[in-house]
Amino acid sequence: MASATTPPPLVFFSLPPPHPFSGAPPPRPPPPPRDEGLTVHWQEARDGGGALLRTLRRLAGPLRSAERVIIGDPFSRYVQLLLTLFGPRHLTVVDDGTATMEFAAQLGRGERLVRWHRKGSLGPRELVLAPVTTLARRRLAPARGRTVEIFTSLPVEAPAGVEVTGNAYAWTRARFGPPLLTGGADLVGTSLVETGVVDADHYARVVGELADAHGATRYFAHRREGAEKLHRIAVDTGLQVVRPELPLELVARRGPVGRTIVSFPSTVVHTLPLALAGTGVRVAVCEVAPEWLRATASPRAQGFLSGVTGTAAHEVDRLTARPARPADRLEFG
Numbered sequence: 001m002a003s004a005t006t007p008p009p010l011v012f013f014s015l016p017p018p019h020p021f022s023g024a025p026p027p028r029p030p031p032p033p034r035d036e037g038l039t040v041h042w043q044e045a046r047d048g049g050g051a052l053l054r055t056l057r058r059l060a061g062p063l064r065s066a067e068r069v070i071i072g073d074p075f076s077r078y079v080q081l082l083l084t085l086f087g088p089r090h091l092t093v094v095d096d097g098t099a100t101m102e103f104a105a106q107l108g109r110g111e112r113l114v115r116w117h118r119k120g121s122l123g124p125r126e127l128v129l130a131p132v133t134t135l136a137r138r139r140l141a142p143a144r145g146r147t148v149e150i151f152t153s154l155p156v157e158a159p160a161g162v163e164v165t166g167n168a169y170a171w172t173r174a175r176f177g178p179p180l181l182t183g184g185a186d187l188v189g190t191s192l193v194e195t196g197v198v199d200a201d202h203y204a205r206v207v208g209e210l211a212d213a214h215g216a217t218r219y220f221a222h223r224r225e226g227a228e229k230l231h232r233i234a235v236d237t238g239l240q241v242v243r244p245e246l247p248l249e250l251v252a253r254r255g256p257v258g259r260t261i262v263s264f265p266s267t268v269v270h271t272l273p274l275a276l277a278g279t280g281v282r283v284a285v286c287e288v289a290p291e292w293l294r295a296t297a298s299p300r301a302q303g304f305l306s307g308v309t310g311t312a313a314h315e316v317d318r319l320t321a322r323p324a325r326p327a328d329r330l331e332f333g
Contacts, residue, residue, distance in 0.1 A: 052078075060086065070094055071097020074103050075115050080136035080234040087139050087146070095152035095167060097267040097310050104150060108159035113137055154270050155311045171276040172253055178279045185214035187239065188248065188263035191224035192288070197301050202292040204232060210262050210286060210319075211237045218242055218258070220251070222266075262286060262319070265308040273313040284317035285309050 063069060069088035071079050083091075093103065099115060106113055112133055133227060142148040142161035150156060153167040187210055192198040210216065219239040221230055234241045244251045249267055252261065253275050260282045263269050269285040276283070288305045309318065 036221070056082075063088070068092060071216065073099070074136075074140055075099060075113055077132070080132055083139040084132050084135045085102055085124060089145060090147050090149075091130055091140065092149045093140070095150075095154060095267075096155065097306075098265070099272075100150065100152050100154050101156055101307070101311075102304065104159060104162070104164075107137070107141060107162070108157065120187075126199070129271065153274055154267070162223075167274075169249065169271065169277075172249055172275050174275065176253040177201055177255060179253055179257045179276075179281075181259050181280065182217075182256045183215070184258050185216040185260035186218045186220060186258040187211060187216045187227055188261060188266065188268055189213075189219055189221045189230075189233075190264040191222045191264055192264065193229060194224050194226055196294060197297045197305075198288060198292050199294050204229070204236065204288065205290075207239075208237045211251035214260055215260055216258070216262065216285075220244055220248055248272070252276060257281060260284060264288060265305040269308065269312040271286040271314050273315055282317065283313075284319050285312055317322055 002154075040211050049097065055078075055316050063082065063086035066088060068090040068094045069086075071083075072094050073079055074093055093100070102115070103113065113136070139146075141159070146161070148161070149163045149165055150158070151165045151167055153169065156164060158164040174208075187207065189207075190198075192204050193200045207219070211219075217240060219230075219233060219241050221241055227261070230241045233239060249271050251257075252272060257276075257296060259280065261268070261272060261276075262284045263272075264286055265288060267291075269283060272281075272283050288302070290302055
C-alpha cells in the first residue's frame with residue numbers, strides 16, 4: 001500500500017483524434033514516456049463497430065477510482081460522453097489550443113459548448129447528442145463536491161469557481177534545447193481552409209507571399225490540413241511541408257528551427273514565445289483579413305481570430321496583409 005506521501009500513479013489514456021480532412025494515415029501511438037514515469041494506454045475509440053463500448057469498459061474502472069481526471073478537449077463528444085457516465089470529483093482541463101479560450105467563455109456564460117468555427121444551428125447529429133452535451137457541460141462546471149481547474153498558457157477569464165493555473169512551459173525549456181537556429185524562417189500552417197473559415201485561394205496566395213517575404217524554407221502542417229492543399233503549397237512555393245509527430249512547442253524547442261516563425265492566428269502565437277524564451281527566435285502572427293473569409297464562415301470567426309491575435313504576447317510581431325498593386329499580391333506591414 002502506498003504511503004501518505006506517495007503520489008498516486010498517473011495513467012495516460014490517449015484517444016487518437018479523427019482525421020476527416022487530411023487523408024493521412026491514422027496517428028501512431030506515441031512512445032511511452034517512461035522517463036517521465038507515465039503509463040500510456042492507446043485507445044482506438046473510433047475504430048469501427050464495438051470500439052466505443054470496448055473503450056468505455058476499459059476506462060470505467062480507472063475513471064471511477066481516479067482522484068483527479070485530466071482532459072485535453074472538452075469539446076470532444078467522446079470526452080463529454082465519458083464525463084456523463086463517470087463524473088470526476090476533481091477535473092483539470094489542460095490547454096488544447098485556442099479553443100480553451102472559447103471553452104472558458106462559454107462555461108462562464110452558461111452556454112452550450114460549440115467550437116468557435118461551427119455554425120450556431122443544431123444539425124441532426126447535434127440534436128441527438130444534445131442531452132450528452134448538456135450533462136457534460138454541468139460536469140465541466142464546479143459544483144458541491146467537484147472542483148474544476150484550467151491549466152493553460154492562454155489568456156482566459158476564469159468562470160466563477162474555476163481555478164486557472166498558468167502554464168509557463170518551464171518543463172519544456174528545462175527538458176529540451178536550446179535549439180540550433182537556422183537561417184530564414186519557418187511557417188506554421190492552419191486548418192482554417194478545412195474547417196470552412198478561410199477561402200483556399202486566399203490562403204495559398206498568402207502562404208506564398210509570406211514565404212517570399214521572410215525567406216521561409218519549411219511549412220509545419222496542422223494535423224487537419226488536407227493532402228491536396230499541402231501538395232499545392234509545396235509545388236507552388238517550394239516549401240518543405242513537414243507533418244510534426246510531436247507538439248510544435250517540443251519540435252521547435254528541440255530544433256533545428258528558423259530564426260523567425262510565422263503563424264496565422266493559432267495557439268502557437270501564445271505558446272512558442274514561452275517555449276522559446278531566451279533563444280532569440282522571433283515569432284510573428286499574420287492577421288486574417290475579413291475578405292479572406294468564406295461566406296459560409298461562422299459569424300463568430302472574425303472576432304475570435306482577431307482575439308487570438310490581439311491577446312498574443314507583447315513580443316509577438318503583428319503582420320497585417322493588405323492589398324498591393326497588382327491587386328493579386330499582398331504586402332505585409
